[in-house]
Amino acid sequence: MRIAVTGGRGVLGRLVVERLAGHDVRVVSRRSGPGLVSADLKTGRGLAEAVAGVDAVVHCATEMRRAAEVTMTRNLVEAVRDAHVVYVSIVGVDRVPLSYYRGKLAAEEVVAGSGLPWTVLRATQFHDLLRVGFARLSSLPLLFAPNVPVQPVEVAEVAQRLAELATGEPLGRAPDFGGPEVRDVPDLARSFLAATGRRRRVVRVSLPGGVFRAYRAGGHLGGDGGRTTFEQHLAALPDPFGGYRHN
Numbered sequence: 001m002r003i004a005v006t007g008g009r010g011v012l013g014r015l016v017v018e019r020l021a022g023h024d025v026r027v028v029s030r031r032s033g034p035g036l037v038s039a040d041l042k043t044g045r046g047l048a049e050a051v052a053g054v055d056a057v058v059h060c061a062t063e064m065r066r067a068a069e070v071t072m073t074r075n076l077v078e079a080v081r082d083a084h085v086v087y088v089s090i091v092g093v094d095r096v097p098l099s100y101y102r103g104k105l106a107a108e109e110v111v112a113g114s115g116l117p118w119t120v121l122r123a124t125q126f127h128d129l130l131r132v133g134f135a136r137l138s139s140l141p142l143l144f145a146p147n148v149p150v151q152p153v154e155v156a157e158v159a160q161r162l163a164e165l166a167t168g169e170p171l172g173r174a175p176d177f178g179g180p181e182v183r184d185v186p187d188l189a190r191s192f193l194a195a196t197g198r199r200r201r202v203v204r205v206s207l208p209g210g211v212f213r214a215y216r217a218g219g220h221l222g223g224d225g226g227r228t229t230f231e232q233h234l235a236a237l238p239d240p241f242g243g244y245r246h247n
């Protein structure tokens, strides 16, 4: 199959590209260079050419600003002629009132209303997000950890699922993809400290506001499919203090 991956150089997108080995894959990026197809989803530059003649698009490009997420997705579905669009979203975008999540929910609606064959996969937070957060927070003498549950997932497992979805039949809303365990963030922070040998006292913090309340209520939890635990994720890394990994 001929498959375009937007955000194909990003944390998730790179792994999707790897999992699609054997297919004719177009790695879409704003940059140009060997192995890349240059396009800007926000302005539309190069987009029609990037997706011309593809059978499927895995849409992993993202921007934290709500309006940009919607614009990029709208530009994408307007450029696609007749291909299966697979969009990756986040569990709880309809329950946690974060601006970024609202953008993702609106982008899901753009995909669903595009008239194209589509699949939306919502995933929970990646292990890397927590690990990189703990690495930064543990530079202070006390590690302040929000008192919320989380169900982290290994990004490579999300990538594998997206690759399967892109090469299969369109599903509409696919079953949510979540990690194997629901854990409290302070508990995961202790696991990070144990794995790295860094000694810090973990301080549970409660934050005010509707977003925190929604996280406390578990609005972002759900789904299954992920098998790797946070401890296994840490044990597999040469340097848990390193930045985001791409394999």
Ligand SMILES: NC(=O)c1ccc[n+]([C@@H]2O[C@H](COP(=O)([O-])OP(=O)(O)OC[C@H]3O[C@@H](n4cnc5c(N)ncnc54)[C@H](OP(=O)(O)O)[C@@H]3O)[C@@H](O)[C@H]2O)c1
Binding pocket: 006, 007, 008, 009, 010, 011, 012, 013, 028, 029, 030, 031, 039, 040, 041, 042, 043, 059, 060, 061, 062, 063, 072, 088, 089, 090, 091, 104, 123, 124, 125, 126, 129
């Ligand atoms: N992180 C998590 O815990 C998590 C959990 C569930 C779902 N997700 C979803 O997974 C997706 C990928 O996340 P990620 O962490 O892999 O993101 P990321 O590493 O930040 O990658 C996003 C990519 O988007 C591309 N991009 C941004 N603006 C663009 C534009 N105007 N035109 C074309 N490309 C543009 C960038 O590519 P270039 O710089 O190469 O142009 C960048 O590599 C997102 O939709 C996110 O919401 C993430």
